[in-house]
Amino acid sequence: MNCQVRKKVSWLLPIVALPRLVACSAPDLVAEGEALFTSTDLSPSEFNSYSCETCHDREPTDGLALNKPGAPLAGVTLRPTFYGGQYNDLLDAVNGCRAAYMAAPEPLLATEHDARALYAFLESLEPGRAEAQPFSVVSVPQELPRGDATRGQDSYVRTCLSCHGQIHTGAGRLSDRITLLPEDFVIEHADYTPRVRRIIVVEKVRHGGFYGYGGDMPPFSLEALDDEQLADIIEALDLPE
Ligand code: HEC
Ligand code: HEC
Incomplete structure (x- = not known):
């Protein structure tokens, strides 16, 4: 896991307080990823009001919870394909959502810290559902019978x-x-x-x-x-x- 290097003051030397370099731990990265998932921070656009959580639950919920358009993401790190088979790469699927819904002008790159943090968070949700999730799109909208x-x-x-x-x-x-x-x-x-x-x-x-x-x-x-x-x-x- 590649963590950002942080400065930490060594309390053993109270007078000269030398900075010491320590790597952040994996739980920090998971927490950072969770904060990204639940905030609007994964797009810099002022027009974006969505977080990932607006459209995706972490775990599948029962019928009484919110009915979100995106699949629950627990297990997404284990799936073979994404977005109804439109993507073979997880980060491409994430960037697809950022571009289509969140007005993000640039894709996240795998080497960026935010991408690593988001991945660590999604990985922490394993095992979840490891199989590709169905996404049946209605391409020709039809008139529906009147409802209730x-x-x-x-x-x-x-x-x-x-x-x-x-x-x-x-x-x-x-x-x-x-x-x-x-x-x-x-x-x-x-x-x-x-x-x-x-x-x-x-x-x-x-x-x-x-x-x-x-x-x-x-x-x-x-x-x-x-x-x-x-x-x-x-x-x-x-x-x-
Ligand atoms: C994740 C947020 C979100 C959810 C959930 C959502 N909408 Fe929307 N909806 C929008 C946004 C944003 C717009 C305006 C921009 C656009 O047209 O896409 C919109 C626009 C609309 C419009 C207007 C289209 C037009 O041409 O004027 C209708 C009708 C609509 N939504 C119906 C629904 C219905 C019904 C549901 C629930 C089944 C729903 N929406 C769920 C975000 C959402
Ligand atoms: C406005 C709603 C919306 C937002 C916001 C959104 N997504 Fe999505 N996402 C979808 C829809 C719809 C799909 C297609 C259905 C599916 O495959 O889950 C999807 C698909 C995905 C998939 C593929 C899942 C699979 O198993 O096929 C991933 C991964 C994903 N989104 C991650 C994210 C992440 C991470 C964010 C935040 C940066 C995000 N999405 C923001 C609506 C959204």
């Missing part, structure tokens, strides 16, 4: 609220750049019929900022959110009929 608004409120709270805040007020929004639902969305798509607007929500949730949609919302795969849950959420959004 009451169930949808519960799913909205677990899936969308952490970024968008409360429906109609945006209370608790991660940043005021994030669309207020449904009002901002309806203004943006005023020329469409209610039916087409619902399909556009399906498209946005399935594609995030990809497939030409733009923006920095992550896509939700079928594993992260099934069609029935999405149909329920769309009812809960209280879009004008």
Whole structure:
């Protein structure tokens, strides 16, 4: 493990307090990596309001916890491929997220201290799930059958609220750049019929900022959110009929 060298004062020589060079220990590096994982520090961009933890849990959680778009990362250091097979290299996958969602202008290099700290933290989560995680993307968004608004409120709270805040007020929004639902969305798509607007929500949730949609919302795969849950959420959004 390559640690940054730190200066430590030797208390054995109280008068001349000579600096002594000691290597930091692995637990320090893990703690540093954890601090990076849970803060916005892995992107220097002022437009980034995400941490890795916004979209990834450490361990798989039961159905009552938040429903995040990225896979839990315990075991990621043991997986053969990443991001639904799009990457063979772990750091490339991390840099993919930093570029697509966190507006990071430069990739992290394997030799950088932050990359080592993040790796030490991810490694500390082993064993976790060592197999490649499924990520089934819906490439052509379809109209969904109408859902159930009451169930949808519960799913909205677990899936969308952490970024968008409360429906109609945006209370608790991660940043005021994030669309207020449904009002901002309806203004943006005023020329469409209610039916087409619902399909556009399906498209946005399935594609995030990809497939030409733009923006920095992550896509939700079928594993992260099934069609029935999405149909329920769309009812809960209280879009004008
Ligand atoms: C805005 C949401 C978002 C943010 C922020 C984000 N990711 Fe991701 N990440 C995703 C999605 C979506 C995927 C694709 C699904 C998957 O494979 O987990 C993904 C995939 C990954 C993968 C591949 C996992 C696998 O097993 O296939 C790794 C590793 C990863 N992200 C690490 C990170 C790290 C580290 C950070 C912080 C620097 C980060 N991500 C920030 C959404 C995000
Ligand atoms: C990780 C944060 C995050 C999560 C979780 C998230 N969104 Fe978003 N969403 C954004 C951001 C950021 C934008 C604005 C930028 C953009 O369009 O990508 C946005 C924009 C939108 C828009 C407006 C698109 C437009 O063209 O005006 C809709 C609709 C939307 N989100 C729906 C949802 C729904 C429904 C969920 C839950 C299933 C959800 N979002 C979960 C971050 C998030």
